[in-house]
Amino acid sequence: MTVQILKATIAHARGIARVYVDAWRATYAGLLPARALTGMSHDRQTVEWAHQIRHKGLHCPILVAFDDRAGVVGMTSFGKSRIEDRPASAPFLAGNPDFGSGEIFTLYVHPDHQDRGIGRRLMGAAFAGLRERGLSKAYVWVLDSNPARYFYERMGGRYIADRDEELWGVPVSQAAYGWPDLVAAQSRLGLVRQSRIG
Numbered sequence: 001m002t003v004q005i006l007k008a009t010i011a012h013a014r015g016i017a018r019v020y021v022d023a024w025r026a027t028y029a030g031l032l033p034a035r036a037l038t039g040m041s042h043d044r045q046t047v048e049w050a051h052q053i054r055h056k057g058l059h060c061p062i063l064v065a066f067d068d069r070a071g072v073v074g075m076t077s078f079g080k081s082r083i084e085d086r087p088a089s090a091p092f093l094a095g096n097p098d099f100g101s102g103e104i105f106t107l108y109v110h111p112d113h114q115d116r117g118i119g120r121r122l123m124g125a126a127f128a129g130l131r132e133r134g135l136s137k138a139y140v141w142v143l144d145s146n147p148a149r150y151f152y153e154r155m156g157g158r159y160i161a162d163r164d165e166e167l168w169g170v171p172v173s174q175a176a177y178g179w180p181d182l183v184a185a186q187s188r189l190g191l192v193r194q195s196r197i198g
């Protein structure tokens with residue numbers, strides 16, 4: 001099985017939607033209100049991701065991990081920090097100039113394909129994509145209670161802040177992990193991999 005990291009095209013929209021919905025349901029059951037998960041559908045997410053690819057791809061690139069047999073098995077999107085649609089980030093960015101500028105918006109690996117190094121590859125590709133856009137540092141928000149926060153620690157992220165945001169009518173605690181130097185972060189990802197092989 002060969003997994004390639006590719007720039008998302010419209011042809012990937014359904015595969016992205018499958019990864020997104022299945023990963024949300026597997027990860028967030030018990031952490032987010034049930035209606036947020038039961039209200040999701042592969043069809044609606046396909047339309048949403050097709051829209052994102054068509055209209056936002058330039059400013060918010062989307063990459064997929066594409067398995068030659070299983071199709072899309074992971075995805076990530078990233079770009080310049082979004083403050084306008086997430087005002088809860090504004091005080092965080094003002095207080096953390098070392099981390100603001102680039103943001104990982106989404107990173108999901110399908111539950112059937114986790115723990116195969118795909119998340120690490122997507123992270124490395126997102127860091128490279130951010131650097132191509134002139135962004136030298138980055139952060140990601142993760143649910144406080146999501147075990148994925150330890151993945152970000154493994155990827156060299158530094159725990160830098162918390163915020164509470166109202167989502168689906170309930171307060172949701174989130175933690176931010178940051179990388180103040182994406183060049184160093186990328187080389188660290190390579191070193192971790194080498195030490196694993198060795």
Ligand SMILES: CC(C)(COP(=O)(O)OP(=O)(O)OC[C@H]1O[C@@H](n2cnc3c(N)ncnc32)[C@H](O)[C@@H]1OP(=O)(O)O)[C@@H](O)C(=O)NCCC(=O)NCCS
Pocket residue numbers: 023024027107108109110113114115116117118119120121141142143146147148149150151154155192193196
């Ligand atoms: C978090 C996620 C992206 C990681 O992707 P993955 O492909 O499973 O991870 P990888 O196989 O690339 O793991 C890379 C390293 O991180 C470690 N790791 C992965 N998940 C981890 C976790 N939850 N806690 C601690 N370490 C973790 C792996 O053991 C591996 O370690 P190594 O360097 O010793 O090899 C994936 O599990 C996922 O999509 N989870 C559900 C959705 C989610 O929560 N996304 C984040 C939203 S903010």
